[in-house]
Amino acid sequence: MSVELNHTIIHSRDNRSSAEFLAGVLGLEVGAEWGPFIPVATDNGVTLDFATIPAESITPQHYAFLISEQEFDAAFERIKQAGITYYADPHQKQPGEINRNDGGRGLYFMDPAGHGMEILTVPYGGFR
Structure with a gap:
């Protein structure tokens, strides 16, 4: 068996709203709650398990999603329609722009937990 990432836990202020936020942007489904987790499964089988913890205990993390050009178009449209602020860079110095790194397209945005x-x-x- 090869080594694969199976799941990771993402801390949030509200597990349901954070899961729904990301699933909505990426066009994914929110899974059924189990225990303290609200899961969102990616197409490569990795599950993001959102867990509610106190806001002061959340350490901001970075999550990057590799998607197709068509998925980018759809996600980008959902981001714009929802009025989500986005940036071309991770340091948030280029608001309202996308990047074209390595011949592709990319952008950054914040989730409800930061x-x-x-x-x-x-x-x-x-x-x-």
């Missing part, structure tokens, strides 16, 4: 989210169509360095 995590940095990224969507990109080509991995860094152009490697797949």
